[in-house]
Amino acid sequence: xxxxxLPTPVVVTRHQCPFCRRYTxxxxxxxxxxxxxxxxxxxxxxCKTCEHHLPAMQSEEYCNPDGWxxxxxxPEGCDVDAAPAGATFPISNCPKWQAAx
Ligand SMILES: [Zn+2]
Numbered sequence: 001x002x003x004x005x006l007p008t009p010v011v012v013t014r015h016q017c018p019f020c021r022r023y024t025x026x027x028x029x030x031x032x033x034x035x036x037x038x039x040x041x042x043x044x045x046x047c048k049t050c051e052h053h054l055p056a057m058q059s060e061e062y063c064n065p066d067g068w069x070x071x072x073x074x075p076e077g078c079d080v081d082a083a084p085a086g087a088t089f090p091i092s093n094c095p096k097w098q099a100a101x
Contacts, residue, residue: 047090
């Protein structure tokens, strides 16, 4: 009798957030919880999925030719100024939210 001493493959099931595709967990319930606050979930009407979103460094001119802003002069923003004064980005449930194309 021969004993086969080889690594045994193990197949596991994980679940992934369908919006960001970065969040994965074995437990589907954890994913469902995450989806209610995922920045990429368009149902949350937040800046990250809105066509008015201005990502950091693209708000105006670039500070340096590589398009990377070291001074923070052009942080994340909104091109229709929908964010309430003093709000920190991204905001959710925005009345001016429109799906990014
Ligand atoms: Zn997600």
